Amino acid sequence: MPVELDNWFIREILVHEAALARYLARCWRHRDELIDLRQEVYARVYEAAGRSLPTQPKAFLFATARHLITDRLRRGRVVSIEPMGDFEPSHVLIDEVSPERWSGGRQMLARIADAFDRLPDRCREVVWLRRVEELSQKEVAVRLGISEKTVEKHIAKGMRLLAGHMHGGDAVDAAPAVETEAPHGRQQAD
Structure with a gap:
């Protein structure tokens, strides 16, 4: 054979x-x-x-x-999970995070969540899909039935509003509406 x-x-x-x-x-x-x-x-x-x-x-x-x-x-x-030996020499300390640092992190997370919740609905949806679910701009546009340019505008607005809220208080509510596409090519506010 x-x-x-x-x-x-x-x-x-x-x-x-x-x-x-x-x-x-x-x-x-x-x-x-x-x-x-x-x-x-x-x-x-x-x-x-x-x-x-x-x-x-x-x-x-x-x-x-x-x-x-x-x-x-x-x-x-695949990430190999093999012990590196004794953890002491590698300076990996689980208890390194102080209660103050932990609490500060929780407060920052609560502020981010609050700012995110204050975004306009469509803007929040676009930011979530793009930044959290890590979809491409094109995938977000297809999923939501909007143009890639509109996705860009929502991302820019969302990031600006989030940063404004994080650094300056209630800027999320004060921003102008993003222009989106209406069914017949006209622009409408979102």
Whole structure:
């Protein structure tokens, strides 16, 4: 079987080497790892074909490459949680936060929440989606059915009002309305 498998591999898989190399170069940012990545794809395909030959070798080759890249990306996101040894020398003290500092942090959080709650509804929604949920400007615009320019205006207004409230009191209520798009291209206040 190994000679048969080798012949199949040469005939059905290796003929796509240039296309596979281009695909990997397009999908994997670490250029120095491309050769190893390609070899690992080949090893996985060869091993799987040893058990059962795929009916669509080219599709199987590229699916294997895609899965390998996905696996590597996933592994790259995993954070290793290994003890560094004794915590004393690394100066990590859990009790370092004083009661005053903790209380000050809680008060600041309450002020931010209060300022956020005072934002106009649409402005608050845009700021939340953009800054908290970290959606792109385009994603926010699509989700809310408004233009990207309107999203920009709401973000600018929201940040200005939040900063004003944090540094100067009740500036949230005193700001002018943001212009948004009406259904027929007219501008309306929000």
